[in-house]
Amino acid sequence: MMGLMTAPRSGPVRVQLGKGRYILTEILWLERSDIVLAGMGMGEEGTQLFMPRPLNQIEDDGVLTEICEYLKEEDKYERQPDRNLDVLFSEHSWSAGFIWARYPGGRHATYLPRYDREIETIAHISSGTQFEREVTVAEIYGDTDEKIGSRHWQFPDRPLARQATRIESINGNTVTIADPLLLNIASTVPASFAKWDHLSNVGVEDLYLVFPENPYFGHHVESGFNGIYFTGVHDGNVHNVLVDGLTVRNPTEHSLSFNTQATKSVYTNSTVWTTPTLDQHAGANHQNLYDNVTVHVTPDQTAEDGVPRYDLYKAGGAGYWQPGHGRYNTTWNLKVNFTGGASAAQEVEILAGSEGPDARIVGMHGNRPIGLNHKPAPYVELLNSPVTLAPSLYAYQLSQRAQP
Numbered sequence: 262m263m264g265l266m267t268a269p270r271s272g273p274v275r276v277q278l279g280k281g282r283y284i285l286t287e288i289l290w291l292e293r294s295d296i297v298l299a300g301m302g303m304g305e306e307g308t309q310l311f312m313p314r315p316l317n318q319i320e321d322d323g324v325l326t327e328i329c330e331y332l333k334e335e336d337k338y339e340r341q342p343d344r345n346l347d348v349l350f351s352e353h354s355w356s357a358g359f360i361w362a363r364y365p366g367g368r369h370a371t372y373l374p375r376y377d378r379e380i381e382t383i384a385h386i387s388s389g390t391q392f393e394r395e396v397t398v399a400e401i402y403g404d405t406d407e408k409i410g411s412r413h414w415q416f417p418d419r420p421l422a423r424q425a426t427r428i429e430s431i432n433g434n435t436v437t438i439a440d441p442l443l444l445n446i447a448s449t450v451p452a453s454f455a456k457w458d459h460l461s462n463v464g465v466e467d468l469y470l471v472f473p474e475n476p477y478f479g480h481h482v483e484s485g486f487n488g489i490y491f492t493g494v495h496d497g498n499v500h501n502v503l504v505d506g507l508t509v510r511n512p513t514e515h516s517l518s519f520n521t522q523a524t525k526s527v528y529t530n531s532t533v534w535t536t537p538t539l540d541q542h543a544g545a546n547h548q549n550l551y552d553n554v555t556v557h558v559t560p561d562q563t564a565e566d567g568v569p570r571y572d573l574y575k576a577g578g579a580g581y582w583q584p585g586h587g588r589y590n591t592t593w594n595l596k597v598n599f600t601g602g603a604s605a606a607q608e609v610e611i612l613a614g615s616e617g618p619d620a621r622i623v624g625m626h627g628n629r630p631i632g633l634n635h636k637p638a639p640y641v642e643l644l645n646s647p648v649t650l651a652p653s654l655y656a657y658q659l660s661q662r663a664q665p
Contacts, residue, residue: 272295285310286312291363293460302467382455465489511535515577518542523546525548538572549591560599585616597629620640621640
């Protein structure tokens, strides 16, 4: 095992790797706050991390015990009779990474009730207005007819929605937090301030991650060539590695995906070249953003009226976590480059057949006319026109917040 724990706990630390290739055969744990793991860049004179074998051949310090037990007890098997495949889901299909940030002793995900820990409540909240910053010491889907999956009520002692924030000030019974509330709070929906053991200010930057060729046996049975995994981190960032300016050229199952209960997650300035999907994956995730993304698409379906179609928002996730997402997930200034399957003037239908309520789609445009078939109906603006005044909503909002 490798852990970047040798430096003193106080003060920021930068671990600077030189140029060249580093062979990584163990998990590189980041287990303290105020730390940056940095290379020399992604080019020829940059820093390359080569992982010659997958995570299923590497010791994980026992942190995946709970998910392994959950998969067995819930009978999570990938069964494909035509391929003679009947195997237990891999714990590495959506968990773990060679560079893994975690709070020491923390629980990286909640699966089995017997592992639940008591929530250390600091104060109960009686009211608060969505998008405001003051609360007095929730709604995810709004007024919708969409089917609500069973996970929303099976574990009443677990929070269904979480918002990591910082208390800025306290004035009597009024508490001001650092960022706007994601949801309304009222007496009918209990909410509280709770202690959260976490890391903060953790960064990974300027690295080139390399994996060997690996046979693919299907989704849910992946062997674990996973690069970066952040759990229990507030104000973390991955820059010039995978996310900021992400380019996906390989075929993928879920090319740009939001995980269960994700909030305030952003894909910005990203490009997907092959079989793109904007997969929102259910799981009560809400208020996430696809920002200034480009996808390259070849229509592979035909609508009833003969219009070529592509299911760009093809949804993953289990039925017990439906609907596809919560309120205000946003697609901003999406460019769709059609690489074939339609003439220059022919309309192509973009399908989003199992999404969530109150989605926001602004500035979806491309090199062919686009017709949008999104269920349930979203708020749509500037369809077939780019957003020119603020091509990146993320960059615009960041600049506004940076002003004094």
